Structure formats: structure tokens, C-alpha cells
Amino acid sequence: xxxxxxxxxxxxxxxxxxxxxxxxxxxxxxxxxxxxxxxxxxxxxxxxxxxxxxxxxxxxxxxxxxxxxxxxxxxxxxxxxxxxxxxxxxxxxxxxxxxxxxxxxxxxxxxxxxxxxxxxxxxxxxxxxxxxxxxxxxxxxxxxxxxxxxxxxxxxxxxxxxxxxxxxxxxxxxxxxxxxxxxxxxxxxxxxxxxxxxxxxxxxxxxxxxxxxxxxxxxxxxxxxxxxxxxxxxxxxxxxxxxxxxxxxxxxxxxxxxxxxxxxxxxxxxxxxxxxxxxxxxxxxxxxxxxxxxxxxxxxxxxxxxxxxxxxxxxxxxxxxxxxxxxxxxxxxxxxxxxxxxxxxxxxxxxxxxxxxxxxxxxxxxxxxxxxxxxxxxxxxxxxxxxxxxxxxxxxxxxxxxxxxxxxxxxxxxxxxxxxxxxxxxxxxxxxxxxxxxxxxxxxxxxxxxxxxxxxxxxxxxxxxxxxxxxxxxxxxxxxxxxxxxxxxxxxxxxxxxxxxxxxxxxxxxxxxxxxxxxxxxxxxxxxxx
Numbered sequence: 466x467x468x469x470x471x472x473x474x475x476x477x478x479x480x481x482x483x484x485x486x487x488x489x490x491x492x493x494x495x496x497x498x499x500x501x502x503x504x505x506x507x508x509x510x511x512x513x514x515x516x517x518x519x520x521x522x523x524x525x526x527x528x529x530x531x532x533x534x535x536x537x538x539x540x541x542x543x544x545x546x547x548x549x550x551x552x553x554x555x556x557x558x559x560x561x562x563x564x565x566x567x568x569x570x571x572x573x574x575x576x577x578x579x580x581x582x583x584x585x586x587x588x589x590x591x592x593x594x595x596x597x598x599x600x601x602x603x604x605x606x607x608x609x610x611x612x613x614x615x616x617x618x619x620x621x622x623x624x625x626x627x628x629x630x631x632x633x634x635x636x637x638x639x640x641x642x643x644x645x646x647x648x649x650x651x652x653x654x655x656x657x658x659x660x661x662x663x664x665x666x667x668x669x670x671x672x673x674x675x676x677x678x679x680x681x682x683x684x685x686x687x688x689x690x691x692x693x694x695x696x697x698x699x700x701x702x703x704x705x706x707x708x709x710x711x712x713x714x715x716x717x718x719x720x721x722x723x724x725x726x727x728x729x730x731x732x733x734x735x736x737x738x739x740x741x742x743x744x745x746x747x748x749x750x751x752x753x754x755x756x757x758x759x760x761x762x763x764x765x766x767x768x769x770x771x772x773x774x775x776x777x778x779x780x781x782x783x784x785x786x787x788x789x790x791x792x793x794x795x796x797x798x799x800x801x802x803x804x805x806x807x808x809x810x811x812x813x814x815x816x817x818x819x820x821x822x823x824x825x826x827x828x829x830x831x832x833x834x835x836x837x838x839x840x841x842x843x844x845x846x847x848x849x850x851x852x853x854x855x856x857x858x859x860x861x862x863x864x865x866x867x868x869x870x871x872x873x874x875x876x877x878x879x880x881x882x883x884x885x886x887x888x889x890x891x892x893x894x895x896x897x898x899x900x901x902x903x904x905x906x907x908x909x910x911x912x913x914x915x916x917x918x919x920x921x922x923x924x925x926x927x928x929x930x931x932x933x934x935x936x937x938x939x940x941x942x943x944x945x946x947x948x949x950x951x952x953x954x955x956x957x958x959x960x961x962x963x964x965x966x967x968x969x970x971x972x973x974x975x976x977x978x979x980x981x982x983x984x985x986x987x988x989x990x991x992x993x994x995x
Contacts, residue, residue: 523698523710525993527974530723530732533850533879534692534716540678541671542661543615543624547883548736548983549714551899553694555984556712557598558661558680559703561589561608562654564980565987567757569901571658575603575681579654587644587653588637595703597664598685605642609634610665612644627908628656628900630934649935652902659900659982683707683989692716708976708992718849718879724969727752733971733993739852740797743967751972757979758966760808760906761897763800763851765861765959768890768920773843777835779956783821785828785868791860792962795853800962806952808963811903813933813945817953828868842871843890848882851893857961858893887917895964901981903945904934910952919957926951 477494529552536547542554563574573579576589595603615624616632631647646653661680667673678686684696684707694714700706715732717723724742726732735742738754746752767773767782792800803809804816832841843865847858855876862872877885886892898905908914911930915921929951933944953960970977977991 523700523707525709525995526711526713527709527734527988527991527993528713528715528732530715530717530726530735532716532718532720532723532737532852533883535689535694536883538689539675540686541674543622546623546899549694549716551983552714552985553678553686553696554661554680555659555682555982555986556684556696556988557678557682557686558663559595559603559682560658560660560662561591562658563986564658564901564982567978567980569981571654575608575662576657582643584649585646587657589642589644591640591642592703593640595681596701597681598679598699599664601664603662603681604665605636605639607665608642608662609636610668611663612660614668615660616646623914626912627905627914628652628659648931649937651934651937651941652900652904655900655902659984684712702989704989707989709988712988720849720852727969727971730971733974734968734977736966736968737852737964738799738967738969740799742969743799746969753970753972754967755970755977755979756965756967757981758810758964759897759899759901759981759983760811760903761895761964761966762803762808762906763857763893763895763961763964765961766886766892766894766919767956767958768887769957770920771890772835772837772841773890775835776955777831778837780821781828781831781835781837781868782865782870783828783956783959784824784831785870786861786864786959786961787823788959788961789823791857795856795860796962799852799965799967801965802962803960804953805946806949806957806960807903807906807945808898810963811898811906811945813903813942813949815946815950817950819954821956825864825868832868832870837869839869840871841869842873845872845874845891846877846882846886846889847874847893848877848879850879850882851895851964854893861891861893861959887920893961897964897983899983903949904930907933907945907948907952910957921957923955 531549533548535549536545542550542558559574561574561576562571562579565572575592575595577592578590580588582588591605597603612632612634614620615622615629618631630650633645635643635645637643664679667679683699683702685699687695687697692715696712698707698710717726720739720742723735724745727735728745743754767779772778788802792802801809804820805814807814845858845862847855858874862874865872886894896906896909907930909918910921911927929948933941933948936944973994975992978987980986
């Protein structure tokens with residue numbers, strides 16, 4: 466029996482190392498063989514790294530086609546929230562902890578051990594011998610400079626308040642640090658798993674980040690030119706050299722151009738695919754689909770000012786728009802209608818009793834009660850950021866017109882859309898948790914971020930955000946749901962659908978998988994045949 470079990474484990478290792486089995490399938494098989502989750506993750510990581518190290522050197526070029534460019538031509542990950550920004554950060558930089566499996570299990574990266582020594586203090590042991598891409602060692606001082614910066618309430622960084630609380634780092638000795646938060650912070654472990662560590666010199670002179678990115682991750686930043694970000698393998702990475710030599714993130718705005726580039730071999734992966742793109746590769750052995758989404762939603766963002774400051778009007782819009790028809794008829798099932806203000810796969814999700822199901826008569830009643838006249842017009846910007854965005858926007862405009870609301874639509878290029886969306890009453894966008902925790906999404910509804918994104922300043926929301934952050938276990942899930950229910954009842958935005966994030970991958974790419982965050986931390990384990 467033991468020999469049989471060992472043989473099966475060796476066969477599993479071989480399947481992972483060869484790329485014949487995805488990490489998700491490997492986790493299921495490992496569980497069936499009686500391994501604990503931590504044991505399964507360790508086996509899979511070991512097998513994946515072994516398969517990479519078995520190669521003479523990283524080889525080949527992998528091109529990923531995205532529907533968007535980087536948020537801006539600078540490489541300070543703590544100031545931006547775009548897909549490409551997260552992809553680059555997850556490969557160029559490393560973090561203290563990391564996500565290494567599709568089920569969201571956290572493992573050590575730059576830290577080899579960690580524990581909460583009291584409710585506001587996490588002690589971590591740093592991995593020795595790790596270097597940045599310029600050859601300098603990763604030190605406790607680099608970790609302190611990075612996390613002290615993002616943990617300062619005066620930092621002005623986008624990540625502060627959304628992913629991190631007020632916090633600071635104490636250096637105990639060269640390989641031991643303490644992360645200390647001002648208050649209990651439930652998602653700390655998850656946040657440290659997506660926090661890139663920068664050289665202290667870059668923290669002292671952030672202007673350097675407008676020129677390049679230097680990290681300790683499996684890939685080195687090379688260039689950003691003509692809408693392409695190019696990275697090269699870091700053969701000195703502590704977990705072993707990556708399998709692929711060059712990774713390119715290419716901005717291809719048009720959906721038809723992206724799928725054509727994939728089918729003709731110009732790119733190897735396209736991201737966040739539509740049903741039409743998925744149909745193009747159905748039953749085609751030259752491609753496969755990976756669909757591990759973060760906690761992410763497609764929203765029709767409302768600017769909560771002017772007439773949309775009126776909750777009855779926002780609720781009327783919810784009743785007027787047939788969300789299920791949009792998911793079924795336009796997204797063609799590549800989505801899932803939520804009945805709360807967080808994604809259906811988020812911890813704490815509970816379906817709310819008032820579903821705001823399609824009811825145009827109810828919408829008209831609420832509009833009449835709010836005193837809305839026949840000349841009521843809302844402005845909307847549309848683009849191609851979200852799959853089927855223009856079709857969805859047209860459908861929303863038609864649903865609203867059916868209850869007497871005019872919609873004036875302006876078409877923008879993705880870059881222009883991302884910098885000016887809050888100048889329009891309605892805009893379709895996505896909101897994804899970067900740290901696999903609903904706290905990130907909920908944090909958007911308070912403070913300067915809420916004012917910038919939603920034109921929202923509701924004094925009832927910050928205390929509820931604090932309550933879920935400062936609790937744990939079942940109590941935290943209850944607090945998460947209480948805030949999600951409050952946002953849902955107020956219909957601060959139209960919570961249209963979960964975004965399922967299917968990626969189409971060329972079969973030339975082996976051992977490619979994702980974790981439920983926005984970046985690409987498992988890409989280092991992929992290989993490509995020519």
C-alpha cells in the first residue's frame with residue numbers, strides 16, 4: 466500500500482514537471498492521495514521548480530495580448546491598479562508572502578516563516594541570499610523602507626487604505642522583522658502576499674520608478690516601448706530560473722485583433738476573454754482555457770452627485786436594467802449576476818433579500834416619486850476596456866430609455882476612458898480585489914478613493930469598513946456582509962455581473978496556471994515549445 470502510494474506521488478510529480486497536469490488538477494489529485502493542502506502546495510511547487518531547473522536555461526518568448534496598456538508609464542506598483550501593472554509587478558518584484566495555488570493558499574516567498582505574536586504584530590523571518598536584479602542584497606532595510614512608505618497615512622499612495630492600514634516595520638535583527646499595525650487588521654497576511662518589495666534607494670528617490678523597475682522577482686524589467694512591456698528571465702531567482710526567457714505584454718485594444726493575433730501565433734495568451742473569443746477556440750486542441758478569477762465585478766459606476774445623489778433614482782436604475790438578460794444575451798454566460806455589492810465568490814457573500822430584479826414598472830414609480838421629468842438625461846462614456854463593453858452600454862441605454870431616461874453616449878479610447886470616466890454619470894468598469902479579500906473592494910467606497918471613483922462621501926461607510934478590518938473569523942464575515950448589504954441597498958453602483966476572467970492559452974505553453982489575484986505569480990513555472 467505504501468509503495469503504491471509513493472508510486473502514485475512520483476507519477477503526480479512527473480505529470481506536473483512535464484506540464485501535462487495543471488496546478489488545479491494536481492491539487493485535486495494530491496487531495497485524493499491524502500495530502501494536506503500545505504503538503505500538496507509544497508509538492509506542486511517543488512515539482513514545478515524542478516521542471517524549470519531541469520532545463521539548460523530559460524528559452525523562448527511568451528507574448529500576452531491585453532485589452533489595456535499599463536495605467537501609466539511609470540513602475541511604482543503602489544500608485545496604480547491596472548491589469549498590466551499587476552502582471553509586471555508580480556514578475557519583476559517579489560513579496561514577503563505569496564499566492565502559489567488556485568485555491569488561494571499562501572506560502573513564504575521573501576519570508577520563510579511568519580506568525581502573529583500579538584493581535585497587531587506579525588513577526589517574519591527573511592530568506593537569506595536573495596538579491597535584487599542589480600545584484601544588491603534584499604535586506605531588512607529594504608523591506609522596512611517599502612512597507613513603512615505604504616503604511617504611512619501621509620503617503621498619498623493608492624494602496625494605502627485599500628490594501629494596507631497604518632503600519633510600520635521594526636527590524637529585530639538582519640533576518641527578522643516585525644510588521645506592526647496601529648489597529649487589528651484582519652487581511653494583513655493576504656495583503657503582504659501582493660506587496661512588492663522595492664530597493665530602499667527607489668523608495669528614497671521614487672523618480673527612478675518613472676524610468677524602470679528593479680525587483681527581486683523571477684523576471685527583469687527591460688523596456689516599455691510601442692505599447693509593449695518586455696521582461697527577461699532572472700536566472701538568479703531564489704526559487705529557480707523561470708522556464709521562459711522573454712515575456713512581452715502587448716496592448717491590443719480591438720477584441721477581434723486580439724483573437725486574430727492568438728489564432729495566427731502572434732501572441733500566446735489573451736486575457737479576460739469574451740464568449741465570442743471562447744467560441745473561436747472551442748474544441749480546438751491548439752488552445753486551452755484557464756479561468757481562475759480574482760474577486761472581480763463588472764460595475765456600471767454611478768457618479769453619486771447631481772440627480773444620482775438620490776437613492777430612489779439609483780434604485781430605479783437597478784430595477785430598469787435587466788442584468789440577467791445582459792449576462793445571458795451579451796456576455797453569453799461568461800458572467801454571473803450577484804445580489805450583493807461583492808462578488809459571489811467572495812468570503813462573506815450573502816444574497817440580499819431585495820434582489821432588484823428587472824421591474825420597469827417599479828422603476829417608473831420610483832422615478833415619479835423622485836420628481837424626474839421627461840427631459841432627464843444621463844451622460845455615459847464607453848470604450849473597449851470590458852468585454853462587450855459597447856454592446857452592454859447600448860443595452861443599458863435602451864433599458865433606461867424604456868423607462869423615460871435619456872442617455873448621451875461618448876466613445877473614448879481605453880487610456881482616455883480610464884483618466885476621464887468620473888466626468889460621466891455612467892461608466893462600465895471592473896473592480897477586482899488585488900489581494901483576494903473583499904476588504905480591497907469595500908475600501909473603494911470610503912475616503913478620497915470613493916470621492917474620486919464614485920463622487921461618494923457617506924459618513925456611515927468608514928465605520929463599517931473599520932469594523933470588518935478589525936475583526937476575524939465569523940465575526941469578520943458578518944461585518945463584511947453588513948457593509949456589502951448597505952452598499953447594495955443604496956445601489957451606489959449597478960452591480961452588473963461577476964467577471965469570470967477566462968484566459969485563452971496556446972497549447973505551445975505548458976504548465977501555465979493562475980492564482981485568484983490580478984497578477985501572474987505562477988508564470989515563472991510555465992514553459993513553451995516551439
